[in-house]
Amino acid sequence: MYTDIEQKFNAYKEIYNQIIPNIPPCSQRTKAQTLLENSLYLSVFTTFEWFIRTLIDDYVIKASERGLCFNDLSAGIARYVFLSHEKRISDLFNKTPDNQIGAFNSYYNTLKSNFTVNQLKGYIRFEFFHESKLNGYYKDVFEQVLGDRDFLNNLMINTGIDSLSSSLETRQRQNALQFLIDFTDKVRNNIAHENSEFILSDDEYGFDSVVSRFLQIIKSIEETYMLHTGFEISLPQENLLDISY
Numbered sequence: 001m002y003t004d005i006e007q008k009f010n011a012y013k014e015i016y017n018q019i020i021p022n023i024p025p026c027s028q029r030t031k032a033q034t035l036l037e038n039s040l041y042l043s044v045f046t047t048f049e050w051f052i053r054t055l056i057d058d059y060v061i062k063a064s065e066r067g068l069c070f071n072d073l074s075a076g077i078a079r080y081v082f083l084s085h086e087k088r089i090s091d092l093f094n095k096t097p098d099n100q101i102g103a104f105n106s107y108y109n110t111l112k113s114n115f116t117v118n119q120l121k122g123y124i125r126f127e128f129f130h131e132s133k134l135n136g137y138y139k140d141v142f143e144q145v146l147g148d149r150d151f152l153n154n155l156m157i158n159t160g161i162d163s164l165s166s167s168l169e170t171r172q173r174q175n176a177l178q179f180l181i182d183f184t185d186k187v188r189n190n191i192a193h194e195n196s197e198f199i200l201s202d203d204e205y206g207f208d209s210v211v212s213r214f215l216q217i218i219k220s221i222e223e224t225y226m227l228h229t230g231f232e233i234s235l236p237q238e239n240l241l242d243i244s245y
Helices: 002-024 029-066 077-086 085-090 097-112 119-120 131-135 138-146 176-193 207-229 239-244
Strands: 157-163 169-175
Touching: 002 029, 002 207, 029 119, 029 131, 029 138, 029 176, 029 207, 077 085, 077 138, 077 169, 085 097, 085 239, 138 207, 157 176, 157 207, 176 207
Parallel strands: none
Antiparallel strands: 157 169
């Protein structure tokens, strides 16, 4: 999947670097450039969202086929399951001793049973990125799917190169979590609300650099997913057109 996304992003880079600067002069040239530039940034971000959605769906389907019960869940996902049974658990304490035994055995057997795909989707699913989700829900998801709840925080990505002299260069790096939080807030949200007006002036988010950072994250997630689960991400048939251009 990484290779397919990389090819798609390379096409975006060609548009950004070769087509946008050469839009013919006209009264709306600046607006046309702004719209196209913002659309490319947004397309990179939505492709990343699509990748995460596909990853999660792939895990839910294959994990349920292999067999997954309550004891196989990470602590965070298990907590969501447990809290969803709050009424059922509370009712146990209000039953007579004889009825309580039967009700508890039923609940206990539920915990030992494997989840169906639809049941698992209720707890492990794609959510749109916000700082609270990235710092909360997605930590629980990545603990389950990648085996590391601090995966994004621990993943250091290259953001650029500082040339200190002709013979000395240093790479600028940041963790993937902070990049996603900042990009969502400073770029994605502003473009979504003011696509034709928002002009990205921050040198920190040069297009080629942004593409590189997202590709680093995607590649690392895909490799870690395969190592942790043994699953290879399958591209859903209905999404094949999404990756073409």
